[in-house]
Amino acid sequence: MIVTITPNPSVDRTLEISALTRGEVLRVLASHSQAGGKGVNVSRALRSHGSATTAVLPTGGADGDQLLALLREHDVNAVTVPVAATTRSNLTVAEADGTTTKLNLAGPSLSEAEVDALLAATDAALACQPSWLVASGSLPVGAPGDFYVRIAARASALGVPVALDTSGAPLEVAALAGSFALLKPNHEELAELLGRELPTIGDVIGGAREVLSWGNETVLVTLGGHGALLVDRQHSWWAGSPRVTPRSTVGAGDCTLAGYLYADSEAPERLRRAVAWGTAAVALPGTTVPGPDDIDESAVEVVAEPDPALVIKEL
Numbered sequence: 001m002i003v004t005i006t007p008n009p010s011v012d013r014t015l016e017i018s019a020l021t022r023g024e025v026l027r028v029l030a031s032h033s034q035a036g037g038k039g040v041n042v043s044r045a046l047r048s049h050g051s052a053t054t055a056v057l058p059t060g061g062a063d064g065d066q067l068l069a070l071l072r073e074h075d076v077n078a079v080t081v082p083v084a085a086t087t088r089s090n091l092t093v094a095e096a097d098g099t100t101t102k103l104n105l106a107g108p109s110l111s112e113a114e115v116d117a118l119l120a121a122t123d124a125a126l127a128c129q130p131s132w133l134v135a136s137g138s139l140p141v142g143a144p145g146d147f148y149v150r151i152a153a154r155a156s157a158l159g160v161p162v163a164l165d166t167s168g169a170p171l172e173v174a175a176l177a178g179s180f181a182l183l184k185p186n187h188e189e190l191a192e193l194l195g196r197e198l199p200t201i202g203d204v205i206g207g208a209r210e211v212l213s214w215g216n217e218t219v220l221v222t223l224g225g226h227g228a229l230l231v232d233r234q235h236s237w238w239a240g241s242p243r244v245t246p247r248s249t250v251g252a253g254d255c256t257l258a259g260y261l262y263a264d265s266e267a268p269e270r271l272r273r274a275v276a277w278g279t280a281a282v283a284l285p286g287t288t289v290p291g292p293d294d295i296d297e298s299a300v301e302v303v304a305e306p307d308p309a310l311v312i313k314e315l
């Protein structure tokens with residue numbers, strides 16, 4: 001059983017168009033409304049593979065109701081904390097050449113009592129001793145900057161490992177506090193955290209090891225179309241699959257994390273599965289999560305101790 005907490009979920013709305021031209025009237029080829037938010041997507045991907053999972057999230061207003069209905073459709077067990085403000089709707093414009101433009105709203109403002117209720121709901125979900133707690137996404141206005149540190153302390157008290165996928169200030173506060181079993185930044189998020197560019201494999205491994213030195217156990221860095229790197233204190237692995245033209249990259253990082261956590265395997269096999277799930281996600285429209293039939297682990301190449309001189313953009 002894996003519990004996810006998504007403090008700022010969304011109804012993801014995707015518009016597929018042939019090409020984006022500013023200032024023009026454009027015809028939409030297809031549109032999708034799907035349950036979104038990073039932890040929500042992890043739960044959806046796990047559920048589509050038959051895993052037991054509970055998604056903890058706040059919901060409010062008509063979009064909150066729609067989000068819950070969408071989760072029900074996908075048979076995802078949701079523990080919801082009702083909030084007064086309306087759940088956000090994030091917008092994606094997906095172009096035929098694979099370019100994905102994401103417009104993410106700040107989301108609703110939560111009161112102190114609502115934040116406390118969210119923490120209490122997470123405590124209640126942790127009582128079943130899940131194998132992982134996944135804490136994911138941006139923080140809503142009103143949540144304290146150390147929200148994920150508080151979450152990690154509660155999980156650690158129960159011996160539950162925490163995987164964190166966030167960005168910006170919440171990532172910095174949490175990563176510096178340490179105590180995360182897994183951090184999943186993408187390439188840009190890790191570079192922003194460290195305040196420097198990370199053009200080579202060696203730069204990313206060095207940066208990940210710096211994050212480990214703050215008291216975290218493992219770092220999974222996703223590299224967009226260039227695969228992913230898994231780094232612990234002793235070892236590193238790179239994995240990638242043949243290039244595909246994405247239909248939508250929204251949710252690819254979340255599916256990568258879900259694939260990593262899905263089963264307790266050796267590190268390189270976890271990474272292979274993670275990249276297979278992420279690659280499958282980009283071939284699907286909007287925030288669609290892959291099921292078992294979409295995944296091809298055999299297409300993923302895994303390299304132990306990759307050459308530090310390799311330039312990521314050239315992989």
Ligand SMILES: Nc1ncnc2c1ncn2[C@@H]1O[C@H](COP(=O)(O)OP(=O)(O)O)[C@@H](O)[C@H]1O
Pocket residue numbers: 185186187222223224225226227228243244245246249250251252253254256274275276278279282
């Ligand atoms: N353009 C792409 N082509 C093929 N695979 C991709 C592409 N973009 C992302 N992926 C896959 O999805 C994973 C996560 O993508 P990434 O963009 O790094 O994460 P996030 O969605 O968290 O920003 C990558 O590690 C890769 O396996």
Ligand SMILES: O=P(O)(O)OC[C@H]1O[C@](O)(COP(=O)(O)O)[C@@H](O)[C@@H]1O
Pocket residue numbers: 008010012035036037038039041090104105136137138139167249250251252253254255287
């Ligand atoms: O909380 P944030 O950082 O605004 O991100 C939320 C958005 O990210 C997603 O979870 C997708 O994330 P990834 O593309 O990084 O996997 C969307 O479903 C959601 O709209």
